[in-house]
Amino acid sequence: xxxxxxxxxxxxxxxxxxxxxxxxxxxxxxxxxxxxxxxxxxxxxxxxxxxxxxxxxxxxxxxxxxxxxxxxxxxxxxxxxxxxxxxxxxxxxxxxxxxxxxxxxxxxxxxxxxxxxxxxxxxxxxxxxxxxxxxxxxxxxxxxxxxxxxxxxxxxxxxxxxxxxxxxxxxxxxxxxxxxxxxxxxxxxxxxxxxxxxxxxxx
Amino acid sequence: xxxxxxxxxxxxxxxxxxxxxxxxxxxxxxxxxxxxxxxxxxxxxxxxxxxxxxxxxxxxxxxxxxxxxxxxxxxxxxxxxxxxxxxxxxxxxxxxxxxx
Numbered sequence: 001x002x003x004x005x006x007x008x009x010x011x012x013x014x015x016x017x018x019x020x021x022x023x024x025x026x027x028x029x030x031x032x033x034x035x036x037x038x039x040x041x042x043x044x045x046x047x048x049x050x051x052x053x054x055x056x057x058x059x060x061x062x063x064x065x066x067x068x069x070x071x072x073x074x075x076x077x078x079x080x081x082x083x084x085x086x087x088x089x090x091x092x093x094x095x096x097x098x099x100x101x102x103x104x105x106x107x108x109x110x111x112x113x114x115x116x117x118x119x120x121x122x123x124x125x126x127x128x129x130x131x132x133x134x135x136x137x138x139x140x141x142x143x144x145x146x147x148x149x150x151x152x153x154x155x156x157x158x159x160x161x162x163x164x165x166x167x168x169x170x171x172x173x174x175x176x177x178x179x180x181x182x183x184x185x186x187x188x189x190x191x192x193x194x195x196x197x198x199x200x201x202x203x
Numbered sequence: 204x205x206x207x208x209x210x211x212x213x214x215x216x217x218x219x220x221x222x223x224x225x226x227x228x229x230x231x232x233x234x235x236x237x238x239x240x241x242x243x244x245x246x247x248x249x250x251x252x253x254x255x256x257x258x259x260x261x262x263x264x265x266x267x268x269x270x271x272x273x274x275x276x277x278x279x280x281x282x283x284x285x286x287x288x289x290x291x292x293x294x295x296x297x298x299x300x301x302x303x
Contacts, residue, residue, distance in 0.1 A: 009227075010224060010227030010228045010230070010231055010243075011227070011230075011231050012231070013228055013231055013232075013243050014228070014231045014232035014235070015231070017239065017243075078271065082236070082238075082271075082276075083271075083274060085238070085239070085242060086235070086236050086237070086238030086239025086240070086241070086242055086243075087234075087235060087236040087238070087239055087276070087278070088228075088232045088234075088235035088236070088239045089232055089233040089234050089235070090231065090232055090233070091231060091232060091233050199274070200238055
C-alpha cells in the first residue's frame with residue numbers, strides 16, 4: 001500500500017466508523033419520520049392541534065436530537081458497538097470548503113431555477129429533494145458509505161414522484177418521512193448485522 | 204535540494220507502512236482503542252502492540268489501559284508532538300509529490 005493511499009483511506013476512517021452501527025441513521029430516521037408525519041398530518045387534516053404540533057415539533061426535535069446525541073447515543077455505542085468493532089472518537093473536522101461549495105451550488109441552482117421558472121412555492125418540495133439527495137450522495141462518497149446512495153435515490157424518486165398539485169407542506173412532509181423511513185430501515189439492517197458479530201477481546 | 208535528499212528527511216519512524224497507518228488513523232480521531240486500530244490496519248495483535256510501543260517510546264502516541272466493565276480496553280491518542288510530527292510528515296510528502 002502506498003503512503004498516499006494509507007493517508008487518503010485513514011483520513012475518513014473515524015467518521016466512517018461513527019456510522020458503522022447504523023445508530024445515527026436510526027436516530028435521524030426516527031426524527032425525520034416524526035417531522036414528516038406531523039407536517040403531512042397538518043396538511044391533510046388541519047386543526048388547532050396539528051398546527052400546534054407542527055409549530056412546536058421543530059423545537060422539540062432539536063431538543064430530542066441534543067439529548068440523543070449527548071446521552072443516548074454514546075451509551076448505546078459503548079454497550080453495543082465498541083465491544084464488537086472498537087472505539088474511535090472522530091475529530092470534528094471543519095468541512096468549510098465542502099460546505100461553501102455545497103451552499104454555493106444550491107444557491108446557484110435555486111437562482112437558475114427561479115430565473116427560468118419564476119418563483120413558485122410549489123417547487124419547494126422538489127428543490128428540497130434535490131438538495132437532500134446531493135447532501136446524502138456527498139456523505140456516501142466522502143465517508144465511503146454506499147448505503148447513503150440508496151437514501152439519496154429515495155429522495156430523488158420522491159422528488160420526481162410528488163404531484164405538483166399537492167400542497168407544499170404535504171410534499172415536504174412526505175419527502176421527509178420517506179427519506180427518514182429509508183434511513184431508519186438502513187440503520188436497523190446495519191445494526192442487526194453488527195449484533196451478529198461476537199464481542200472481541202482487546203489486548 | 205535534490206529529491207533523494209528531501210525524501211531522506213522524511214521521519215523514518217512514521218514512514219514505516221504499519222506505523223504510518225496507525226499514525227494516520229489516530230490523526231483523524233481524537234482517540235481510538237486497540238480493537239479499532241487492529242480492525243482498520245489488519246495487523247496482528249503482536250505486530251500492532253510492538254508498533255504502538257515504538258510510537259509511545261518516541262512520544263508520538265499516548266496509551267492508556269483500563270477496563271470497561273470486565274472488558275480490558277487500551278485507548279490510544281496522538282500526543283501534541285505526535286500530531287505535529289505527522290502534520291510535518293504529511294506536508295513533506297505533499298511537497299515531494301508536488302515536486303514531481
